[in-house]
Each structure stands twice: as structure tokens, then as C-alpha cells.
Amino acid sequence: MLTTHPFDDDKLREECGVFGIWGADTAAAMVALGLHALQHRGQEAAGITSWDGRQFHTHRAMGHVAGNFDRDEIIRALPGRVACGHVRYSTSGETALRNVQPLFAELSSGGFAVAHNGNISNAMKLRHELVRRGSIFQSTSDTETIIHLVATSSYRTLLDRFIDALKRVEGAYSLVCLTPEGMIACRDPLGIRPLVMGRVGDAYIFASETVALDVVGATFLREIEPGELVILSEKGIRSIRPFAPVRPRPCIFEHVYFSRPDSIAGGTSVYSVRKAIGAELALENPVEADLVVPVPDSGTPAAIGYAQASGIPFELGIIRSHYVGRTFIQPGDQVRHLGVKLKHNANRALIDGQRVVLIDDSIVRGTTSVKILQMLRDAGAAEVHLRIASPPTRHSCYYGVDTPERAKLLAAQMTVAEMATYIGADSLAFISVDGLYRALGAREGRNEMQPQHCDACFTGDYPTHLTDQEEVAPADQLSMLDERVVV
Template identity: 45%
Template sequence: MIDLELDKLKEECGVFGIYSRTEDVALNTYWGLYALQHRGQESAGIAITDGSWMDVTRGMGLVNEVFRHQVPHMDNQYIAIGHVRYSTTGSSLLANTQPLMVNYSGGKISLAHNGNLTNAAEIRRELEEQGTVFQTSIDSEVFVNLIARSRKESVEEKIMESLVKIKGAYCLTIMTEEKLIGARDPQGFRPLCIGKMGDSWVLSSESCALDTVGAEFVRDVEPGEMVVINDKGLKSYHFATADKKAACVFEYIYFARPDSVIDGQSVHDARFEMGRILARESGFKADIVISVPDSGTTAATGFAYESGIPFKEGLMKNRYIGRTFIQPSQQKRDTSVRLKLNAIKSVVNGKSVIMVDDSIVRGTTSGKIVRMLKAAGATAVHMCVSSPPIGYPCYYGIDTSARKELIAATKSVEEIRQYIGADSLHFLSIEGLKESLKAVSCEDMCYACFNSAYPGEKPKEDTIGADKYVFEKKK
């Protein structure tokens, strides 16, 4: 079975946190997770505290499914953190849901993590040899065990000591009985921002969630920075620096919501510019421009604006199908695409079409969509992709296939065109991608999935980035 999301890169998670003496922190976290639902649809959770007690509610499914009956409640609650998950390490199981919550000698702590730790397997083996017991098969549990074992005096020192031992990508929201803490890895792979509403403080993976709860954007958490929030306000600690920043460029191409701003760059503006540059690079001419909804739409409108070719809604997405549905038989394999996407015949019939999508990972879905458009009467389908060809795996919090499964790793652009059945095919160049990011330094981005230029030392092939089930295999 192939559906629209299966042939996309998958981001790991979204995190949210709030510290407030006046707001309903659990309800605001629920709303914030709703806004971050696109970052993970497998599970969701909220942890809350009143300063003495700490509780966590977690479950499998979408935010509205997990909290269908009631949002967590506690009298006098004033700190909450939340998490939505897409698994890149460990199976999609209830035991692997977040936030994690533990009791240790220093008190109680809850933690929510977005990213991938490239040395988690090594650290976990060391901890297990020292007698540490792990309850999950996710890399995030390494954090709480390192914090619990630290001999430093304050929780801030314990966390910072733990962070410097970790390699890879992470954005964290951490809750103690008295403090809300956020941290971002030294290279800034994943986004994390700070917001404020009145005397309340908010942490979020994306600024769109700040808008949802009515918080004003303050700033992004800097790479290598930890922020600590309590009744005295916000205090900043810089625990590490990197020779080179390496924010994930795919946040701008696909992962983030278009209404978010990450590190000063509007996601919408970046995608619109990608489409404009695609039009100039490809030189394609046709009757109409359409998008593969919804992630390709902003780039498609940019393409139409630059080329003067009208944008039309040529594909209709069924937004009411959840994560699971009864699968069609093998004989009806194309039905799995049509359940989520269908061509509008009156728009594409008799027309040459430029179809804009954000990426091609395996190519299977792209081929089905091309066939669907031609069956609806399109005379030609010219495909434009608002990212370069993805030829290398990611180790920093994106669930990519093994390299042999990435179509661009084994086929040329012309061979990909033939495979998907398009009349023409153009991928955005890396230079064009960099040109589209006008508000950030292009040198502070990671392009490794396009050119294998991994930041720093390339992770080993047996890291969790290459095998999401590494902690579940028998030795």
C-alpha cells in the first residue's frame, strides 16, 4: 500500500511547554499540540505539575483522540509540557510515547524530545553495563538516565552535564516541580522558539503554536543554549558551541507549517521563492500549474507567479481520512492513492500540466499521481520538485529509507522521469534552494540528504539514524 505520506520524509516530533500562574497550562498545551500535529501523528502526551505532584497522560493516536474525553487537570497546575510523536527511534508503541516521567534522587522530572541522538546506542550500552534499566526503546530515555545519574548539585548543572555528552539532534522541553527548561543542540538541527503572553512563558517547536495560544514570539532558542523559566523569569545558559551550525533545510521545504517563522525565516516566503526559482530553472511551459496538496501548494503558487501560467486546483485531497483505513486489495493498489487524492477532471482534461511537489523519496506515489492525471485527460505532465534529489539518509531526526531505497541514490534524473512516467522532470538545484532562503545564512544549513556533506564527523551506519529499531533487536 502506498499513500501520500508514505512516500515523504518523516520528521520525528513536536514539543511544547508553558509556565504560567494564571493560564490553564494543560489546555494551552493541548491547543499547542494541535498546532504541531503535522510534526507527529503516532502518539501524543501532556505532563503537568502543581509544584508537588507531577502527572503525565499519554496515548496512541492524534491529539484529539488521546484527549478525547478530558484534558489532564490538576488543581493549581502551573507548568506543562507536551509532545506529538513520529517514531524515528523505536516502534510506535504506548511504552515509547512521551513525555517521559521519572522519579530520581533530585525529585521528579518530565522530558519531551525532538531529534535523533547519533551516539545514543553507545551511551545506552555503557549505562546498561553499569546497571541502568531502560523501560523504552527510544533514544530519548538516555537523557533522563544521564540527568538522574549526574552528581552535580543543581538541576541546571545536571542537565548541562548530560547535554555535553550527547551527539546529534535534539530540542528538549523539560519540566521539574519548579521549572520549565528548554534546550537546543549546538548545531541547531531542530527548531525551538520562545513566546510570552502576559507573565506566562511558552516554548514550542514552531511559532505557529505560539499564535494558536495567543503568545507573542520573543526569539528562537539559540543552538547550544538552555533556557530555564521559573517565577523569576527566564535565564539563559550556553552549554556548548559548534564549529558550524547545521539547521535542517527540510524544515523550510516540507516539515514546518507555512505560517511558522524559524530562525527569522518565514517558511511561506521560502517555499514561494523555491517555486519562483523552479520556474526560472526549468523553463517549463504548460497550460496550468497544479500542486500535490498540501505541501507543494506554496511552491506551486510561486511557480505560477513567476511563469505567468495560471495556478489551478487540479488535485483534490481527502482531508478526512485518518492515519489508518481499510486497505484495498493488491488488485486495487492504485485505490490507496485515490482514497487520499483524486484528479479534478474538468481542470486537467485536455491540458498540459506542470505539477509541483516538495520532494520525491521513493518515487512510487509520484508515478501513481502522474498516471492518475493522464487517466483524467491531461495531455502532458511536467513535474517540478522544490528540493534537490534526495540521495543520502539522514541521521538527525528524519525517518529516511536506507540509501538503496532512495530513488535518487540509484537513478539519474532522466531515469526517475521514466520511472514515474512524467513528460519532463526538474529538481530544484542546491544553489536555487540556498537562494530561496533570504533571511538566514545558507552556510548554517544542513544539506546532507542531498550531497552527503554531513556536519562534522559522519555518523556510523549502525547508529539509530540508520536503524530505528536498534534498541529492540536481540543481541
């Protein structure tokens, strides 16, 4: 079996997206629409949990939102004016329905549902402690650790128990939680993963990106601030900040690739930032060429910026098919090789005999770049100069991104010159870390003393402890390591 997204296989994937709504007559339907807009953040599974004032209702399924939540009977089975939902990818461990979110548990205070974007970097250590104290886990997801910490907290109120749980976890989290008392939306103190707030009519919405607000006709109100908890209940809305303030470090890769270009992140248009990245890339790494060609679709805004800054014409030299299913069964190696062209194909009439500047957002393992370069060579390209709209990815992410282990990251194993030879490019260049920051509006580039973003995948400067990576796991944790799923 071969994925028909051959150029997506080698991308860093944001692990999930969350959406919650409070006070809408058609809450579950609104969540389904919002999840459609966040589908790019997780295409493996989706789930919705609603609360009708008496009990919780949940539907979770493998696959895309479309096909699982586009039937009236499914939405009718999720009644209530309050609901939250989730789309996900997994990295390691099993792909199973028990790991699909929102996760739900019956606590002493009542039902508790949680949708989580991020990764708890000390989840294995906490889980080991909880299991030794008698907790029984139903999934291999790090998110379930939060539920058990809430359940075992000695504080009296649910909100205090929830805060107590969050103070014990490390890493990145944007959460939308549903309880009989109300809805809680929160973001980790560093604000690594995004979360925004909007309003449609009298209903409030929380979502991973502003594009999800647009789809349901909601007005963007503001971002949830790092370390902030927003609580919605019948008593109204309130905000608390229970954590000691720290300098925020939102994920810089949201601007490079994860977020949809029609979203607003950090008060800035993602599309505009990506064009600015392309322009900065052209200033840092010019080349004589005839055409600027993007790897569609993620490389397109940066390619437009590169073309405008360099004066080299922009052309769609690779055409993407939007009508291919997610998988295609291949009967043999020959057909499997041909399957690469199901999703993308070189526009030979433009490429033949031309010197091409090829723009992509990143290089991970390098396998994708090899395929693309060969495709352009086969189409007659005279030269191919590869330009990357992010710095070299030399370090793994532990904050909710599907990243290979460091040994499989091409930039961690080779110099840029060696990478160019391996890929088959006439030249290869990346935007610098400072150039990326300048494209984001920081005139002086990256502040070495106080970095403005989490850029650990480029710099190795991780903003939190990585307990599960730094500590040697005892023998009785080895099976847990094998099964771990990051969501």
C-alpha cells in the same frame, strides 16, 4: 490495511513536536491546544506532563491529540500551572506506549520529564555503556539516554548534571524539560531542530513552531539560540550558553516541507520561502505548458511561485479530500487500488488535453510520484512535467527525520533521466542546492566552506559525528539495533 494518505506515505516526516508552558492557570489545556497546532509534526502519539507544585501528572496515548486530550476529565487530571507536551512519529522499532513522550523518571533530585525533538546520533553507543554500568532502560527511545546520563552524572546540581549529559550526546535535540525546580528549554549547539519562545500574559511558552504560539494567543518573543539553555523558575528567567560556539546549521528541510506554511522560521515566513523556491525552480527549469498544478497541500506555495514566475496559469488540478480518516480497511487488491483516490483525485475538467507542470516538494522512494503521474494520465493529461521544490534526496537523515535507508532513496539509485522514466514523467527537474539557498536569501547560494544549514539529505555533508552509523556494533548490541526507535 491502506493509509488514506497515499500521497503522504512517501514523504520525509519530521519526527516530533514539543510544547511547554510555565505560569498558566490552565497549563495542560494550553499545551493540548499547542499540540493541535503541531500535529503535522507527529501523528502517531501524544502526551502531556504537568506539575502542580507537589507532584507530576502524565497522560500519554496513541493517536492524535484530538480524541485523547479533548475531554474535560483528561485535562482536569493534569493540574498545575506548568506543563509540557509532545507529538511523535516513530521510525524503526516498536510502536508502543512506553516510547510516547514526555518521558518521566524519578531521579535523586526529584521528578524529571523530557520532551525531545531530534535524534541522538550516538545513543546506541551511550546506551550500551550505561547498560553495562547497571542502567535499566524502560523504553527503546534514544531520548531515555539523556535521562540516564543525567541520573548517573557526578555533578551536584541538577542543572550541572543536565549540562554534563548534553555534552556527552551527539546529534540534534530541542528539549523541553520539567523538574520540581523549574522548566528548562534548550537547543543543540548547531540548532538543527527548531525551538521558539513566546509569552501570553505572565506565562512563558516554548514550542517547535511559531504557529503553536498563534493558536494560544501568545506573542512570539524570539528563537531559542543554538546551544542556549533557558531556565524558568520561581526566581525568574535566565539564559546560559554552556557550549563552545559553533556555526549554526539549522535544518533546511523545515523551509521545504516540515514546518507549517503559516510559521516563521529563521525570521522568515515559511510560506514566502516556499513561493520563492517555486519561482527559483521556474527560472532554473522552465518548460512550455498550459497549467501549473500542485500536489496538495505541501506543493501549493511552490506551485504558486512557479506560476507567477513562469506566467503559466495556476490551477487546482488535483483535489484533496479533507474528510477521510487516517486508515481504511481494504478487503482486496481491487478495492485497495481504488483507495488511492479516497484522498486525492484529478480534476479531469481541467487536466484533460492539457500540458501540466506538476509541482511537489520532494521525491523519496518515488512510489507516490508514480501514482500521481498515472492519475493525471488517466484524467487525460497530454504531457506531465514534474518539478520538485527541493534537490534530489540522496542521503538519509540521522537527526530526527523518518528517512528510508539510502538504498531505498530513488535519487540515490537512479539518474534524473532514469527517475523520469520510472515515474512516467515527460520531464523531471529539481531545484539546485544553490537555487534553494537563493530562495532562502543567500545571493551566492550555498557557502561550500561554511554551509548555512544542515542539508545532509541533499549533499551528504553531515554536520556532526554519526557514531552509531560509523562504528560497528558489537554482537550484544544487535537486539538494541533491532528495537531502536527514533523520536
